[in-house]
Every structure is written in C-alpha cells, then in structure tokens.
Amino acid sequence: MLSVTILGNNSAVPAFNRHPTSQVVTQDGINYLVDCGEGTQIQMIKYKIRRGKISHIFISHLHGDHYFGLVGLLNTFGLLSHKQELHVFGPEPLQQIVEMQMKVAETELPFPLFFHTLNKNEVLVDNERIRISCFKTRHRIECYGFLFEEKEGKRKLLIDRVRKLNIPVSFYSSLQSGLDYITPRGQLISNDTVTAPPEKGKKYAFCADTRYDESLIPIIYGADMIYHETTYLDNMREMAYERFHSTTKQAAEMARKVMAKKLLIGHFSSKYSSLEQFESEAREVFINTDLAIEGNTYEVH
Amino acid sequence: MLSVTILGNNSAVPAFNRHPTSQVVTQDGINYLVDCGEGTQIQMIKYKIRRGKISHIFISHLHGDHYFGLVGLLNTFGLLSHKQELHVFGPEPLQQIVEMQMKVAETELPFPLFFHTLNKNEVLVDNERIRISCFKTRHRIECYGFLFEEKEGKRKLLIDRVRKLNIPVSFYSSLQSGLDYITPRGQLISNDTVTAPPEKGKKYAFCADTRYDESLIPIIYGADMIYHETTYLDNMREMAYERFHSTTKQAAEMARKVMAKKLLIGHFSSKYSSLEQFESEAREVFINTDLAIEGNTYEVH
Numbered sequence: 001m002l003s004v005t006i007l008g009n010n011s012a013v014p015a016f017n018r019h020p021t022s023q024v025v026t027q028d029g030i031n032y033l034v035d036c037g038e039g040t041q042i043q044m045i046k047y048k049i050r051r052g053k054i055s056h057i058f059i060s061h062l063h064g065d066h067y068f069g070l071v072g073l074l075n076t077f078g079l080l081s082h083k084q085e086l087h088v089f090g091p092e093p094l095q096q097i098v099e100m101q102m103k104v105a106e107t108e109l110p111f112p113l114f115f116h117t118l119n120k121n122e123v124l125v126d127n128e129r130i131r132i133s134c135f136k137t138r139h140r141i142e143c144y145g146f147l148f149e150e151k152e153g154k155r156k157l158l159i160d161r162v163r164k165l166n167i168p169v170s171f172y173s174s175l176q177s178g179l180d181y182i183t184p185r186g187q188l189i190s191n192d193t194v195t196a197p198p199e200k201g202k203k204y205a206f207c208a209d210t211r212y213d214e215s216l217i218p219i220i221y222g223a224d225m226i227y228h229e230t231t232y233l234d235n236m237r238e239m240a241y242e243r244f245h246s247t248t249k250q251a252a253e254m255a256r257k258v259m260a261k262k263l264l265i266g267h268f269s270s271k272y273s274s275l276e277q278f279e280s281e282a283r284e285v286f287i288n289t290d291l292a293i294e295g296n297t298y299e300v301h
Numbered sequence: 302m303l304s305v306t307i308l309g310n311n312s313a314v315p316a317f318n319r320h321p322t323s324q325v326v327t328q329d330g331i332n333y334l335v336d337c338g339e340g341t342q343i344q345m346i347k348y349k350i351r352r353g354k355i356s357h358i359f360i361s362h363l364h365g366d367h368y369f370g371l372v373g374l375l376n377t378f379g380l381l382s383h384k385q386e387l388h389v390f391g392p393e394p395l396q397q398i399v400e401m402q403m404k405v406a407e408t409e410l411p412f413p414l415f416f417h418t419l420n421k422n423e424v425l426v427d428n429e430r431i432r433i434s435c436f437k438t439r440h441r442i443e444c445y446g447f448l449f450e451e452k453e454g455k456r457k458l459l460i461d462r463v464r465k466l467n468i469p470v471s472f473y474s475s476l477q478s479g480l481d482y483i484t485p486r487g488q489l490i491s492n493d494t495v496t497a498p499p500e501k502g503k504k505y506a507f508c509a510d511t512r513y514d515e516s517l518i519p520i521i522y523g524a525d526m527i528y529h530e531t532t533y534l535d536n537m538r539e540m541a542y543e544r545f546h547s548t549t550k551q552a553a554e555m556a557r558k559v560m561a562k563k564l565l566i567g568h569f570s571s572k573y574s575s576l577e578q579f580e581s582e583a584r585e586v587f588i589n590t591d592l593a594i595e596g597n598t599y600e601v602h
Contacts, residue, residue, distance in 0.1 A: 012376070012377075012380050013377050013380050013381065014342060014343050014346065014377075015346070019343070038339055038340060038342070038343075038369075038370065038373040039339060039340045039343055041315060041339070042315050042320070042339075042340055045315065045316070062402075062405045062406055063406050064372060064373055064376045064402065064406060064408075065373075065376075068339075068369075068372060068373045068376075068402075069339065071365060071369060072339040072365055072366075072369045075313070075365045075366075075369075076313075076314050076315075079313050079314050080314065093401070093405045096401075097398075097401060097402060097405070100394070100397075100398060100401070101363075101365065101369075101398060104363045104394045104398070104442075105363055105364050105365060105442065106441065106442055107365075140407065141405075141406065141407055
C-alpha cells in the first residue's frame, strides 16, 4: 500500500496555520520524506509520524521553504540516538550546507548519513518493493520531482482452498511466488487455482515546484496519483509563469493529460486565506482533485 | 517599559508542544529578538509578535536549537518586503552560513542586512533608550549572554501644576529634560517643583546556555530580572556539568547571588513532560522564580 501524508502545504511564507512543503510517502510501513520545510519535525510530532521509520529524505530544491527544516531534523535524529543509515538526496550544495552547520556545532551524528547529489533524471532507489526516480522540473533554480513506483507484490493465497487441499504452511510463500504444488500422492495443484494475481503496484508522482511543463508528461504518464503545485489561482497565470509556478487549472490540465486517477494540489501562496477556490477551479478541469491538507493521508488507489 | 515574551522554552529537541529557544525583549515598542530556534517565525505568528518592529537579532551560539529558525525568518522578511535595516549579532560563522543559503537560493534580500561578529564581552547597542552588551558564558561551544540596560527615561511632568502655572506646551520637553522655566515676568520656576524624577531604567540579563558560573556575577549584578537556563532538575548536577548546562537550584543560586528581583527559568530538557518540579525546586532557593512559558510576557519591574 502506498500513501501520502501532508505535513506542509503552503508556499514560501508560513501563514493561516499552513506550513512550508513537506510530505511523507509511506509504503508498507517505510516512510520516505519528501521535502522538509522549517518546522517539519514539529509537524511530525503533531501528526504522529514515526521518525525512526525514515531512512530516505528527498529534497526537491534549495529554496528555504523546501529544506530549512532538514538540518534540525538530522540534529534531532542524532539526539534521539537514531542508529540506522539515512540517505539524503538533493541538489549539490545541500551536503555542504548541512555539514557546515554540524561542524560549527561540533555535532557528530551517531548514524551513517549519506548524501546523494541530484543532477539528472535517474533512478535513486530500486529494491524489491519500490523504485524511486527523480526528474527535472522547470523552476527558477535547479529542481526535481520524484516518482514512486511500487513493484508488483506477491500473489494472494486463496486461503480457504489452500487449507481444504491440505497444502502445508511451509509451502505458502512458494505459492505466493507463483509455484505449483505437488501433493505427496503426486497430484499437481496448479498455482492459479489456489492464488489470485497480485495487486498492481501503484505509482505516485511528486511534481515539486514548477511552471506548467508538458515535457513532464511522458515521465509521469499513467501515475495513479500526482501531486502538482498550485501556488496561484488561474487568474494569476502570468505571475505564475514569471515566478516559475503553476495555477489550479494548469495542475489539473497536467493530471488530465497524464491520465492520472487522482490529483493532489498544494504549495498555496500565503496571499490566500481560503483554499475553496483552489479546489473548485481545479475540479472544473479534473474532477478527482483534492486539496493537500496538513495531517491528511491520501491513499494511492 | 522593558518586557520579555517567550517564544520557545525547550532545549535541543522540540517536545510536549515546547519549542527551541527564542524570546523577544521589548522596550517602548521596539522588539529585540534573542535566539531564533527552528519555528520561531511560526511562533511569532501564533503570539502576534510584530515582525516589522524587529531591527536587531541576537544569537547566543551556534547550536541549532538557538538559530536554525534565523535563515527562514530573514527569508520571510525579504518576501514580506521588509525595508528597514536589520542587524544580526552572533558568533563568527553565522554570516557565512546564512549567506551561503541565500546565495544557493538566488535570494537577494530587499533590506540592508548587517552581521556583527561576537568575539568578546562588549557593548553592541548604545543609544538614548538602551544599552545592550554581550558576555561570554561557559558552554560547550562559544556562547554569549546578553544584558539589556534601559537608560533612565525623561522626568515626568506634574501636569496639574504645569498647567496651573501656565507653562507653555512648547516648553514641556525642556521640563522633561530637567530645565527650569522662567516666566515672562522673570520669575524662576524650579524644575523639581513641576516634574518628578524619571523611572529608573530596568536591567534584564539573558544568560544563554551555560554551566553554573560565578564569573557572571559581577556582570549581571543587580539585574531586575534574569533568565537562566535550567536544562535539568537538581538531581542531574553531574550531567548538567558534563554537558555545560545548569540545574534549577544552580539558576536560583545565581539569581540570589546577583540580587535579582526576579528569575525566569527555561531551556527545559525534552526528557521532562511536566515542569512543576522545575518551579518548586528553584523556588526553594529563590522564591521569585517563574517558569518561562511560551506566549507569556514578563514585565521587568
């Protein structure tokens, strides 16, 4: 199961109790942190995110509202005696910025911290459960989106049939991997009579900060859910273009063009106290749009 | 009038809805920010601190819980088109850390920002209304406390007498400065018959992070209010010493020895969910102790 929990949904300046960008992508109990604006660690406490379950942090770009909370979070991991490896992905000077602040404080982190520099579209994580890759977006400074692609899971046991046929428990994981079973008397039980096909892996694209950019379409095509920034309402298209941001209808247009099943919108400008119009404008173009609301978890279906 | 508003009262790790160190010292409508832990700008919104009234920021030392919110706050000042000069005082690498992050984001602040490096006990601000100086404390890394000394105000007009004697309004400010008045008929009206002495300027010492250190006594002696850290309860004296922090009774002992009128305690370790015992222990030694509670304003009397 893949889901996204929003920790911050606002753009540059915190306002109206909305916080700078951060979200947690969760798959099977593993938390991947995407962006880490100031106060992210406080939002994590508020929304009961298990910090110890974070092993990868992805920073889209080095505007402060996307990473000023990182050094504090790493510091806290250190003070809480986090032990496991932590991998941080971000544009180049990030490592230098963090290390400088650690050095000045004479802080030695008690866990192995690995920085990975983003500089092109590439695969960042690839294991049995998930593939995570990055892609460049069109922003004022170097900026990356992240694509989370769940691998297909194992086949599902049809437990009533399995039991009725007295297949031993020790063979269950072989069944889940697709093997047929041969009974002690030599009878073949075909796998597809006792298991169902696995669920299709889900696909989620975090599109970071960006102008409306159709070159993203082939990269995120067919995502089950996309998050696209909507810093502005659609009457601000010109401003959005100048500042390398997007509007409600542009985000919705992108969701429509990539055949997404669902669109999450966020990164709202602090000039807007209410978000209702963001939702209604985007839904005019793409009906299955939700506001990214802090504390809410959105399952990728 | 001198007062202190607490924005963060916790030590290293935010916990129990307590935040890292920050406080605002206010004199006659001018706000001086002392330390700026992560989330300070969000606390300022919560507690309605007028950010535009801040022209000086003092950073005691470069442990993250005392300054990780600074770069975000400066960024926000920029985005909100702050125009007036801003002066930041802190240990040396602070300027480099902030400038590096601004440069990476291609941010140009729209106001003049001046960094002042702390490296010895000295006067930092000295004007008609206030003198602010710094003093070294005994911490793991270079660390400074700050002493705020209000200048004596102007003499107070005894307005009934002034009016009865028909002293012209245009001469009021001369009266407040201590001049005698001579009537058109040549009669001398002695200043002390129509004005009262000014209020004594108040004195507040922020003692930053520190081991119990009697060398501070002559520097902050006679302060009307002192803020002293109490990271630990008094049964943790050894730990406090090792980590260059103080306990409740040590803070109270300091207040007693410098003949302070009031003691504020803060910088509580995140191991303590309740603060009651901090208050009771300190009061055993120095009765006029208050917990520094976030959002509360403490007038210096």
